[in-house]
């Protein structure tokens with residue numbers, strides 16, 4: 625039934641297919657949220673992760689289907705990106721499915737219902753089933769904001785207390801100027817203000833702060849981010865967001881210059897960034913590997929490349945809801961076959 629639903633959805637334009645999926649998921653419980661093999665469990669950034677597979681930001685921007693996503697077996701779910709005030713995003717069409725490449729190009733531009741509405745949604749979830757679940761809240765800035773840093777500080781104030789961890793997204797390619805926040809002077813100023821804000825507000829002063837970065841940074845920029853993150857005790861880095869590059873071997877022949885590419889073609893690109901960052905941070909910061917994961921062995925490779933946790937988005941839309949359970953089973957087999965006692969022993973082994 626599930627597989628035939630996925631096949632039918634392919635006949636709809638991708639954004640409509642996503643809206644249909646989100647609306648259907650509001651009423652769905654997959655019952656795949658079984659107790660995980662302890663070989664997959666880790667204590668990181670002050671939280672107990674039952675397994676390392678998370679839902680990446682962008683799938684559930686408004687925290688509408690968190691319960692269903694946990695019922696697929698995810699170890700953690702990241703909602704957002706959420707901006708202070710609601711916004712519609714960029715002009716449509718803005719999602720393209722690259723079927724043969726198992727990839728997506730999107731130029732959504734942070735379409736979301738805004739922090740007030742999403743706050744209500746997360747509160748409901750927290751008060752019902754998800755008290756002990758790990759929910760990351762990914763925050764961003766509005767397109768027309770006058771002061772980008774203030775938008776992040778506002779996001780922390782509004783949503784931080786409800787978050788298990790807070791992700792500062794400065795790497796989406798679809799909001800003009802956003803990625804510039806990753807550059808040395810800018811990111812230093814941003815991180816210092818974020819850390820100060822966390823210290824000031826009691827309800828968030830223990831919340832882990834994670835920065836999500838782009839796969840399109842050069843080596844100097846990666847080094848700057850590593851040094852600034854280490855110096856300011858940033859808890860984690862998510863590597864990576866979508867890429868604005870278009871690898872030569874894409875089979876998709878339409879020229880779509882705007883937007884970020886995700887899925888299979890991003891796998892190697894984001895792994896390279898992950899390995900570099902693992903070296904630059906000496907394994908001292910928790911790294912979350914994202915980009916092109918569609919199997920247990922992809923996941924294993926990310927972990928060997930330095931990720932303690934991983935996240936998935938695009939493959940879920942191609943493979944369907946059973947993917948998470950499949951990946952966990954494959955991962956357990958790989959860890960056991962190689963003779964490791966726990967997933968933690970695998971982290972960074974090939975760097």
Ligand SMILES: Cc1cc2nc3c(=O)[nH]c(=O)nc-3n(C[C@H](O)[C@H](O)[C@H](O)COP(=O)(O)O)c2cc1C
Pocket residue numbers: 680681682683685704705719728730732734762793796836864865866886887888890914915916917935936937938939
């Ligand atoms: C349609 C779409 C929307 C996305 N929206 C967001 C977003 O709002 N915030 C964010 O941090 N990342 C967003 N992402 C990026 C993903 O979280 C992830 O970093 C990227 O897609 C790479 O993982 P994947 O190859 O498994 O999809 C989006 C990705 C897609 C495909």
